[in-house]
Amino acid sequence: MERDPVSFLRGEYDQLVSAELDWKLRTLYGPSQPWCNVEGKRLLMFCSNNYLGLSTHPKLKEAAIEAVRTHGVGSGSVRPIAGTMDLHLQLEERLARFKQAEASLVYQTGFATNSGLIPQLAGEGDLIISDELNHGSIIDGVRLSKGDKAVYRHGDPADLERVLGEAEKHAPSYRRILIITDGVFSMDGDIAPLDRIAALGRAHGAMVYVDDAHGEGVLGEGGRGIVSHFHLSRKDVHVEMGTFSKAFGVVGGHISGSRDLVNFAYNKSRTWLLSGSHPPAVVAACIAAIEVLEKEPQHVRRLWENTTRFKKAMAGAGFDIGHSETPITPVIVGESRRAKQLSDRLFELGVFALPIIFPMVAKDRARIRTIMNAAMTDEDVGFAIDAFTKAGRELKIL
């Protein structure tokens, strides 16, 4: 009998569908903004990473359109060959100034940053120590490294210290040690104790790498991120990594740190060297996003006003909203089925918020993860609170 070499494609997909673990894509017709058209229904967007509403900001849109006029739609190459335009360099200079770092480097995405840089920072004879709840792009970056790997308990400096102590007994001794953590954890909205991690790194001579994808535009002075939030020195946090795809409202990964770091990173990261550079419109929109953060502090302020109000009302109504310290607010309901029911009912009531279920979170900690947006009005936030309360009562969550 002839064997069909691709029969597994349908088989594995069908398994996902029957376990209800397949992604059912919901389509936006038009922009991502507080009120979206999701498949013909007008919904309040509560699960976008566009924290500050910048994806539709007129200055970003204008900058993108103008860059198409002056520079075309594509860069034509990878950065090291012929794909570095004046705009790319301008963006990196602007970003370094914004981050108050010596230098910055822009990658195509945050995923490409983590997967391209981490395996270069630590290889054979080195050790990478990672928070157990780090983002998948960090996990993949760590997997690509030939170094040893260790995990410490989520957000637990004492456990990190234990791992560092064990590493010191390792023979032959490690050449380099890299500690890596998310800045803000995207499922619970908690902040990594980066001050204590940085102190441990300093005490043990380890590099410290923070992925601040959910802290930028949110934490620190004017949304500068977690390093600013904790007033840390770049002597203690060696790699500050982030993305333009979340609060900045566009797309693109980046790192900030020393000039030595940037020179090393762009000469070594395979994702940076071997993949086409950003089109001019993307770069120009990112530059405009930094300018907006510098000149219009009201967006970050507004994000926090909305966040505080929402958390207070939700906790007051009796919801379990975990221990988030950021605009990510989980609404924890227990079993997966209940989280799905709540999400479906919210959808009917006009709120778009997706369930996060096992295996992304523990089986009994299924939740709706909400993400606040600075562009929401008081009325919008009130609308969401009312919808959650109504659905919560109907489903006997409250």
Ligand SMILES: *Cc1c(COP(=O)(O)O)cnc(C)c1O
């Ligand atoms: C979203 C995210 C990334 C990936 O960033 P992209 O630019 O979207 O590829 C990396 N790390 C963390 C913690 C994230 O939340």
